[in-house]
Amino acid sequence: MATEIKAPTFPESVAEGTVAAWHKKPGDSVERDELIVEIETDKVVLEVLAPEAGTLSDVMAEEGDTVESEQVLGKLGAAGDAKSGDGEKAEKREKEEGAAKASASEGGKASGGKQHDVKAPSFPESIQEGTVATWHKKVGEAVKRDEVLADIETDKVVLEVVAPADGALAEIKAEEGSQVESEAVLAVFTEGAGGDSGAGESQSASASEGSDDDGADEKVGDKIVAPxxxxxxxxxxxxxxxxxxxxxxxxxLKEDVxxxxxxxxxxxxAKSSAPAKKAAAPVAEGDRAEKRVPMTRLRKTIAKRLVEAQQTAAMLTTYNEVDMGAVMNLRAQYKETFQKAHDTKLGFMGFFVKAASEALKRFPDVNASIDGDEIVYHGFQDIGVAVSTDRGLVVPVLRDTDAMKIADVEKGIVDFGRRARDGKLGIDEMQGGTFTITNGGIFGSLLSTPIINPPQTAILGMHKIQERPMAVNGKVEIRPMMYLALSYDHRMIDGKDAVQFLVTIKNLLEDPARLLLDV
Structure with a gap:
C-alpha cells in the first residue's frame, strides 16, 4: 500500500511554500527518515523526510510548484516496488536519463542539455536585496546536483545557491560584489555540461596547453592570462x-608575473587624476601595504543599527559586580556529571540566561519594547545571545527561556555558535527577542558599555572573572568577581527599576539555589 508524502505543517504566518528540490527520483529506494524533498517558504527551507523505508513511486508536485500546508507531494511504495502504481513515469525518466548519459559519453555537445536560470533565493519581506559574496564554481566547471554554486550575503544571513542538476555553469550574469534582488537571475546553468564541453570548451582547451594551474584563462586587455x-x-x-x-x-604565466x-x-x-597632496606624500621604505575592501552587508547593517540605537534611545548604563564563587563551585562539582547526563559542557551562560529570565518576569518593563508611540509588553522571555563571527556580530534568539533547563540553554548556545560561524543560521532564528545578553569576558574585557539592540529596551553585558580583594564579613578575602553592565532605554525604564533588575540578577547568581526555589 502506497504511503503519502506530505508537506510539513506551515506556521500561521506562512501561507504556502515552493518545492525547492527533490533529492530522490521515482524508482529510487529510500530509508526511513532520509531526506526526500525540500520546501522553501518565505522564511526557511523545510525538509521532508521519508515516513518509512520504501521506493519513491510517484512525484505529484514538481520542483518549482507552489504547495500548501500538508499537501500531498508524492507517494512511497514498498521497498523494491520501483514500477508499481505510477512507476511508468520513473521508467520513462530512467530511459531519458540513460539516453542523455549515452549521448554525453559519445562526446555529444553539453550545450545540447536542458538549460536553467539560476536564481537568487526568495528573500523575506524584511530584506530588500543581497550581495553576491562568492562564486564557488567557474563557467564550464563540472558540478553535482545540490552542490553550492554561490553565496548571497544579506543583512542578516548568508544564503546558499545550489546547482539544480548535474552539469555546469554556462554563463554568470551577476558577478561577485553585485547587488541582486529576490529571485534575480544569477547565472545560466546547463545540464550535463562540464569539463571540456559546452560553455567551457574554448577556455579549457587553451588552459590545457601548458597550463600551470586549475581554472580557465581570461583575456585582460590584449593579453591571455592564466588564472x-x-x-x-x-x-x-x-x-x-x-x-x-x-x-x-x-x-x-605565473612565472612571468x-x-x-x-x-x-x-x-x-601613478594616476594623473590623483590629488596633488596624495601624489606628493613621502613614500616610506619597507612593506607598508594597505588593502581596501568594501564593507560587508552584515557589517553595514550592524553599524547602522548601533548608530540608530544611540541616536533614538535615551541610553544609560548601570553597573554592579557579582561574586561568581558559588556558580564556579557548583560548576566544578557537577561539570563531569552534567556532561555525561546531557552530552554538553556546563558553562556560565546557562546560569545568566536563567537568572535574566527570572528577573525579566519580576520587572516587565525591562522585557518590553517600544514600537513608535506604543509600549509592547511581552508575556514571554525570548533572550538573544550575541555571537561573534568572522563576518560580524549576530544575535540568535533562545525562545521561552523561562521554560528551558540549563542544559537546553547550553546546547542551544553551542549550536548557535557553530552554525553562526558556518553562516548557517536561519533568518527567523535572529528575529524577535525581548532581551539580549552579550559576553565580552570571553575576549578578556573587564568592563564595557553594551549598546541596546532595538526595539528592545535593555541589554546585559557580562565580563571577565577577575580575582580581587573583597571585604567579606569584616575580613579581606580574594574572591572571583565579575562586573555586570545593564544598558537601558530611559524612555521606558526608570533608573530604580534598572538598578533593582541588575541587583536581582546579582542575588540569583550569588545564591544559585534561588533559581531552583524561585525566591
Missing part, C-alpha cells in the same frame, strides 16, 4: 600590458 597569474597581478596591482608572456601564443614582481618592470603608473 594563477591573474591572481598575482591583482595582488601586486600590476599593469598586465607591461608583462611579457612566455606561454603558448604569448600567454602570461613572478619575474615582473622581482624586477619591478610592471608597476602601474
Amino acid at each position: 594563477a597569474a591573474r591572481k598575482m597581478i591583482a595582488e601586486h596591482d600590476l599593469d598586465v600590458s607591461r608583462i611579457e608572456g612566455t606561454g603558448k601564443g604569448g600567454r602570461v 613572478q619575474k615582473a614582481v622581482k624586477d619591478g618592470s610592471a608597476k602601474k603608473a
